[in-house]
Amino acid sequence: MACICQYRLDSAGLRGCAHGTLYRRRLTGQPDGGDPAAPGFVVGPLKVPAFTYLDATVGYMFPTKTHVQFGVTNIGDKQPPIMYSNNVLNSNTDVQTYDTLGRRFFLSVLQKF
Numbered sequence: 001m002a003c004i005c006q007y008r009l010d011s012a013g014l015r016g017c018a019h020g021t022l023y024r025r026r027l028t029g030q031p032d033g034g035d036p037a038a039p040g041f042v043v044g045p046l047k048v049p050a051f052t053y054l055d056a057t058v059g060y061m062f063p064t065k066t067h068v069q070f071g072v073t074n075i076g077d078k079q080p081p082i083m084y085s086n087n088v089l090n091s092n093t094d095v096q097t098y099d100t101l102g103r104r105f106f107l108s109v110l111q112k113f
Helices: none
Strands: 002-012 017-027 030-032 046-048 051-061 066-073 104-111
Antiparallel strands (some): 030 046, 066 104
């Protein structure tokens, strides 16, 4: 289960507008029962720990209607947990839940005419 919280800070200046956003993505822990038919099956459910990912963006709107934004996804570069159950094409983790790409940076520039 995921919990997404957003914290936003805006600052209106005389010549432009700056903003920043911090996202916290919290994934609660879950059991990983595994496949009883698999070799080396461990009896009893294994616990996958809870995870928290942090993402941040900062941006600035210039008076010329140019908006520049920079961001980082998965600031802590947290790797997904290894799950022992046979799921999602043997990827060893739940790729639909956890961030498998690691830390990423992005820059965007938008010009309004």
